[in-house]
Amino acid sequence: MNRIICVCGPTAVGKTKYAIELAKAVNGEVVSADSMQLYKFMDIGSAKPTAEEQAEVRHHLVDFVDPRSGFSVAEYQAAAKAAINDIFSRSKVPVISGGTGLYISSLIYEMDFAGAPRDDGFRERLEGLAKERGKEYVHGLLRELDPEAAERIHPNNLKKLIRAIEVAESTGRGIPAFEESFRPTGDYGYALIGLMRDRQELYDRIDRRVDLLVEMGLEEEIKRLLEMGLTADDISMKGIGYKEIIGYFNGEYDFDEAVRLVKRNTRHYAKRQMTWLRRYKEMRWVNLSELDETAAMAEILAIAGKQRS
Numbered sequence: 001m002n003r004i005i006c007v008c009g010p011t012a013v014g015k016t017k018y019a020i021e022l023a024k025a026v027n028g029e030v031v032s033a034d035s036m037q038l039y040k041f042m043d044i045g046s047a048k049p050t051a052e053e054q055a056e057v058r059h060h061l062v063d064f065v066d067p068r069s070g071f072s073v074a075e076y077q078a079a080a081k082a083a084i085n086d087i088f089s090r091s092k093v094p095v096i097s098g099g100t101g102l103y104i105s106s107l108i109y110e111m112d113f114a115g116a117p118r119d120d121g122f123r124e125r126l127e128g129l130a131k132e133r134g135k136e137y138v139h140g141l142l143r144e145l146d147p148e149a150a151e152r153i154h155p156n157n158l159k160k161l162i163r164a165i166e167v168a169e170s171t172g173r174g175i176p177a178f179e180e181s182f183r184p185t186g187d188y189g190y191a192l193i194g195l196m197r198d199r200q201e202l203y204d205r206i207d208r209r210v211d212l213l214v215e216m217g218l219e220e221e222i223k224r225l226l227e228m229g230l231t232a233d234d235i236s237m238k239g240i241g242y243k244e245i246i247g248y249f250n251g252e253y254d255f256d257e258a259v260r261l262v263k264r265n266t267r268h269y270a271k272r273q274m275t276w277l278r279r280y281k282e283m284r285w286v287n288l289s290e291l292d293e294t295a296a297m298a299e300i301l302a303i304a305g306k307q308r309s
Contacts, residue, residue, distance in 0.1 A: 002088045002188045005304045006033070006096040006104055008277050009195035010270035012205045014288055016049050018195060019097035021297055022304060023057040026093045031083050032061040033098025033107070036239045038076070039067040041228070044213050044221045045241035060087075067225065067236035077106035081187070088188070101276035108190050110183045126162045141165060192282050193303050196274070198289040203267050210241070210263045219245060219255075240265045 005026070007019040023030050032038060036046035040063050048062060060083035065071045080096075080103070087094045096107060105111060130138045135155050142161050143150035145168040153160045184190075197205070222245045230237050232246045241262050248258035277283060284303045288296050 003190060004031075004084060004094040004096055004107065004188055005191045005193065006108065007193050007195065007300070008033075008096075008099060008104060008280075008283070010099055010202065010273040010277075011047070011266060012209050012270065013099075013195045013197055013202060015097050015099065015195055016047075016053060018297065018300060019095050020049075020053055020056050022300055023093070023095040025297075025301060026095070026304065027091075028093035028095040029058040029060065029087050031080055031087070031094050031096050032059065032064075033080070033096050033100050033103040035076075035098075035100040035103065036236075037062050037098075038064045038071065039236050040065065041225060042067055042221070042236065042239075042242075044216050044218045045239065047209065047213065067230060068228070068234060070235055073102050073106055076103050077111070080107055084188070099273045099277070101273065101279075104280075108185055108192070110185055122166060123162050126165060127158070130158055135161070138162070138165070142168070191304050192280055192284065193300055194277055194280075194283040194285040196285055196287050196289075198287070201289050202270060206266045206270060207263050210259060210266060213241065214259060222246065222249070240269055 005022065005028070007015050007022060009015050019030050022028065030049075034046070036042060037048045038061050039046065042048070049059060054062065061076075061080060064079070084094045084107070096104065098104065126138055126141075129141075135158055138158065138161050139150060139153075139155040142153065142165050146164060149164040149168070153164060155161070196202075218241060222242055225237065225242075226246075226249070232238070232243065232250075237243060237246065244258045244261040244265065247253060247261070248255050253261075286296055286299050286303070291299065
């Protein structure tokens with residue numbers, strides 16, 4: 001059976017470098033699993049692979065979506081699987097690189113996002129009810145339609161409440177628990193490689209990278225995006241690094257505070273990524289703080305040769 005190799009880990013851990021080296025070693029191509037790097041024009045804030053890095057091996061799903069458009073997990077799954085099949089068709093190995101947990105899950109598990117069709121009018125009505133009567137009222141509506149989903153979803157999580165009601169109303173069946181989606185895909189085998197570093201080293205790398213992104217022109221990049229018509233309401237502009245600088249532009253705080261917030265929020269995000277990635281029982285971890293580059297690469301290659309096939 002064909003196999004994909006996933007190189008996962010928190011932001012700033014070093015995924016890009018090792019994914020490229022792995023792809024070169026196994027005759028592979030890289031498929032991004034990063035929810036920000038897929039946007040066009042957002043090169044600096046997303047820490048996108050450089051042109052030189054992308055020239056080393058072919059990359060897929062980088063510079064893929066206009067930031068003025070929405071992009072769902074279902075759309076990502078379809079595009080990534082199409083790229084994976086294309087890579088297989090040329091007798092190469094897909095190397096998935098990224099830290100967006102739901103994107104990775106959509107590729108290694110049988111996750112059906114077909115569900116219910118989106119109904120913006122229905123969603124607006126439920127949002128109106130939440131404003132008029134409170135989120136608890138909307139939670140009560142879900143409890144009547146899908147008691148199990150209501151148990152799982154917190155009353156304050158309005159977005160999930162509305163989606164669960166939408167699914168229950170239009171399909172007549174409840175939305176499945178996330179854990180129920182943990183059935184390995186039958187499309188291909190996979191290896192899961194998790195890159196990690198000691199916490200303080202990772203946090204120092206995050207701080208240094210944010211400083212570098214500022215030096216590279218993060219502020220100017222965001223100005224250009226705003227001139228293109230993007231606003232703080234666009235999903236793409238809610239990414240860390242973008243929303244904080246927009247706050248500075250809006251006069252909410254000075255530039256030094258914006259940079260401090262980017263660093264803090266990125267550290268918090270890295271912690272959430274690790275929490276998510278540790279849920280994968282098949283993940284084999286490589287602590288880059290304990291190995292030099294040669295030893296780390298040898299361990300990554302050893303793991304890539306094992307696991308589910």
